[in-house]
Amino acid sequence: MKKFPKWFEKTYGTPAPADLLEYFTEHPDGLTVEQGSLYTAEDMVAYTEERELGGKGVLYLGTGASLTVLLLRAKDGKVFLVDQTDFQSVDATFRDLGTCKSVMGFF
Numbered sequence: 001m002k003k004f005p006k007w008f009e010k011t012y013g014t015p016a017p018a019d020l021l022e023y024f025t026e027h028p029d030g031l032t033v034e035q036g037s038l039y040t041a042e043d044m045v046a047y048t049e050e051r052e053l054g055g056k057g058v059l060y061l062g063t064g065a066s067l068t069v070l071l072l073r074a075k076d077g078k079v080f081l082v083d084q085t086d087f088q089s090v091d092a093t094f095r096d097l098g099t100c101k102s103v104m105g106f107f
Contacts, residue, residue: 004041011054012074019097020059020072035104036064058087061097064104072097 004024008016023031023038030040039047039062047060053071061070064081068091071080079100083089094100 004045007045008059008074011048012057012059014074017072017077017097019077023097023101030062031106033105034065035106036062036068036070038062038070038101038106064091070100 005016005021008014024041027038028040030043031038039060044060044062048054048058051060053060057074058080059072059074061072061079063084064070067084068081069084069087071082071087072078073080077096079094079097080090081092081094081100083091094103100106
């Protein structure tokens with residue numbers, strides 16, 4: 001977690017959203033509910049780099065139900081629920097991570 005803010009700023013050219021850093025403090029081991037999973041900082045970095053999403057301006061947050069993926073857009077903190085095989089196919093958009101957590105039942 002300590003390296004994440006520097007990695008985020010280096011990768012995206014902007015500071016990590018405060019609600020994302022707060023999530024890491026509250027849930028350092030990630031979080032899983034029936035509707036999906038939010039990963040640890042280390043897993044988010046690994047999944048993002050593995051899929052080369054940094055250059056596209058998005059962070060791989062975790063998974064939703066029914067073969068979906070949660071992505072955070074770095075420039076404004078919006079969260080998107082997308083199809084795991086086509087990240088352009090958006091099923092839902094959330095204003096920020098806090099809204100996403102609330103709507104999807106992540107507490």
